[in-house]
Amino acid sequence: MTGPAVILVGPMGAGKTTVGRLLAERLDTGFRDTDADIVAATGKEISAIFIDDGEPHFRELERRAVREAVAGHTGVLALGGGAVMDEGTRALLAGRPVVFLEMGVAEAVRRTGLDAPRPLLAVNPRQAWRELMERRRPFYTEVARTVVSTEGRTPEEVADAILDALELRKA
Ligand SMILES: Nc1ncnc2c1ncn2[C@@H]1O[C@H](COP(=O)(O)OP(=O)(O)OP(=O)(O)O)[C@@H](O)[C@H]1O
Numbered sequence: 001m002t003g004p005a006v007i008l009v010g011p012m013g014a015g016k017t018t019v020g021r022l023l024a025e026r027l028d029t030g031f032r033d034t035d036a037d038i039v040a041a042t043g044k045e046i047s048a049i050f051i052d053d054g055e056p057h058f059r060e061l062e063r064r065a066v067r068e069a070v071a072g073h074t075g076v077l078a079l080g081g082g083a084v085m086d087e088g089t090r091a092l093l094a095g096r097p098v099v100f101l102e103m104g105v106a107e108a109v110r111r112t113g114l115d116a117p118r119p120l121l122a123v124n125p126r127q128a129w130r131e132l133m134e135r136r137r138p139f140y141t142e143v144a145r146t147v148v149s150t151e152g153r154t155p156e157e158v159a160d161a162i163l164d165a166l167e168l169r170k171a
């Protein structure tokens with residue numbers, strides 16, 4: 001099956017973008033992120049798309065961005081945190097090298113508080129994150145070939161764990 005060498009899924013703040021970039025460097029390949037593709041295509045930040053156009057519109061853009069990236073990218077691909085909620089996207093991911101980057105709520109709130117605003121966590125981030133994970137965990141697990149914990153690991157250590165889990169280390 002052609003397509004990305006690694007596909008990263010997981011909740012906001014799991015490190016898909018940070019670890020994905022590192023992993024692409026280690027594998028000497030390209031990095032692509034569907035959130036960044038959507039920003040580039042629309043000329044708008046993700047939070048602005050949510051506010052101006054609504055979440056359903058964002059999800060439609062995301063569906064298309066995932067399809068294009070899975071068809072056209074052979075390096076490391078990070079998906080938006082909510083992409084796996086779409087049934088067609090889950091079907092597209094079947095049999096591919098998908099990694100679920102996992103962490104607990106305390107760490108999630110610490111990390112997502114640090115940088116870019118996440119529209120879905122704007123109000124009561126702790127409770128919002130917990131509810132989100134309850135809904136999403138079965139889908140992350142369903143699409144994943146392997147689950148890698150990001151708790152207590154630096155992004156470099158997470159990248160190493162992914163290389164081991166997918167047996168991608170060069171001899
Ligand atoms: N293993 C880690 N340990 C500590 N901090 C981390 C780790 N991985 C990522 N971070 C930090 O957590 C924040 C979120 O990381 P990142 O943006 O890569 O997450 P993401 O999964 O791409 O989130 P989103 O779904 O919102 O795009 C960043 O500030 C990043 O530096």
Ligand SMILES: O=C(O)C1=C[C@@H](O)[C@@H](O)[C@H](O)C1
Pocket residue numbers: 011012035046079080081082083118119120
């Ligand atoms: O988990 C989510 O639903 C999201 C995660 C981010 O990657 C962005 O795609 C957006 O902020 C929504």
Ligand SMILES: [Mg+2]
Pocket residue numbers: 016017018033035078
């Ligand atoms: Mg990201």
